[in-house]
Amino acid sequence: MLRLLAVIACLAKVAIATCPDDPEVDLCETTGEETGSGFRSSPWMALVLPLATARPKVATGLALVLALAVGAEAVTCGELKDFYKSEACCGSPTTVLSNPVPGSPACPYNFNKPACNTAEPQTPRDLSTGATGSMVPKAATLTDAQANFLPLVNVHFHLGAEHKSDAYNNDTDAMAYDAASSGRRLASNPRPGFMCPTDTLTDAQMTPYTFQHCTGDVQVGKSYEVHYVHSSAGTDNDASDGMNADLLADGLGGAANGRGLLNPMVVVQGQIYQIVNGGPTVNDLLHGWTVVGHNNSVMYSGSTTGQSHDNSVCSPYVITWHVDKDCHQVSPESFDNLCKQMKDLYGMSVDLAPHGSRILVSPTYVVQSQYVVPLA
Template sequence: MIRPALVLLPVLAALSLPAPALAGAEPLCEGFGPQTPRDISAKSGANARLFSLAPPASRLNLCNIHFHVNAEHKGPGFSVSAGEGEHGGWRCNETAELTAQELEDPLHGHGACHGLKPGDTVEVHWVHTSCDGGPGAGLGACANANCVNPQLRVETQVFLAVNDPAALDFSQFDYASGDPASAALSQPRALPTGFGEPVVFAGSTTGPSYSQSSCSPYQVTWSVRPWCARVDIMTLHRWCAENTFEEDHAHGVRQLVTAPALLSPME
């Protein structure tokens, strides 16, 4: 999700205290709240840290939009392994069924979203905050000197990028700059619908600098749609060419959190 290199709350210092483990096993960080990403089909979790879930996105300010190539979360519609490491994660189930036309790269590797090509799975994060202020680059736009402990909510959709003008236009999900309807709160034009009831749970920030042995201290309410949506890759490139958030490339993924002690229980 959120860029790990940016410090959201400078006054917090996170200490990773490894639990005793067998030789060769990954030690788990202790004392942290529930972590993300997770398999949204698995509801079990044993992390006892509680915090109030953030209000709906419509009652918060959109502060950032960014994306990852390959999904950080695993879900019913994106469960094909893309391997491990910063560029691992999960692919949409129908990736192998794409046609040659859908996989043709109209920009031959020179699109504004650096490295993005047809057939890639993309997980998009719309980050919302309880702080005032307009959207901008990174998590620095989600907090300020007058609001250092915001409630954060991330609306999430996994897309399959295809060369198909009939697929979704990403611009319909961009920041609604100048839209009178968004005058009170910063909001996207719309959030994706029709791709399953979002799975809502308590978690953390993500990104490749975190793992099960190096946890994120930040508290985030997640809302993850369980099925992939096809998006026209040209509309993603147009967004990368000019957007409020200064985004022009995909961010790395944090590997799936599977330890029950690091996951919140879901109803």
């Protein structure tokens, strides 16, 4: 066997020596016969063919090793030469390629969003009394303790509640938006979700407030679903500061691909706040939803949300959801301070404005009611 390996090494040396280190000669000259040869006409085959008769088992093993070495989709020298010329590389070795090199492995991931009839259970789900669902989740639902063990990687808020409950179910603004947009996403305005009732609020409670840090459609009297996104892709570099949020940033990139991870565990905690003058003062709305009680909260398996998904195009992600089914009033100063902290502490800017709310997902694409359980 050692002799066999020595022969292979010699053949490799011979094969390499036949190609001068000159790209103009190797790939750009046009005289002489172009064999277009790959593995079949290479020195390797000259070794394998005689062995096929004398030592069939050795030949089979060697052929397998060589096939793995060159790849199942081996590219011929002629194909590589044609590609080199088609990319206008001759005489220009610094040219940036405009197409993948032949034989390059295809990306194993499909980033197209799935149709809803092939996706896993979706969010937002109707959490009202008696609301139904049709799907059985395949993923486990993480608990409150497990969620808080995961670093906080993003906080953002949606105009209106994406979920629906007995406490927040006013869809007047949502219906008006949908009628005006004819199903199209309006780039200039986020789609509103469900609102907490305002009929019991006084004129003083509805007095307008000028927000200094929040941007976009943030107003007294309106409701917002704040999402606290926890992910195993985050990290806690300083355990002594009491804030498990070292990668807090705009967007969900840190949740889905922080530190290069491709399959993180993600939990989103959803809290619905109604901004009311004279409402409770909360000094820190940013670092988690622990500032209020969650006696009427549930957890279930769903997906990411947002206005880019509906009942036809669904989210490809599997997410654990913890949702408080109550409306919580908060002062405009407290909500504005949330945006100030996002900006001053973490340099966030995009998420200082409310995101659009996804339309309530059809019962066909959400979990059955038995999988919506009290928060534990």
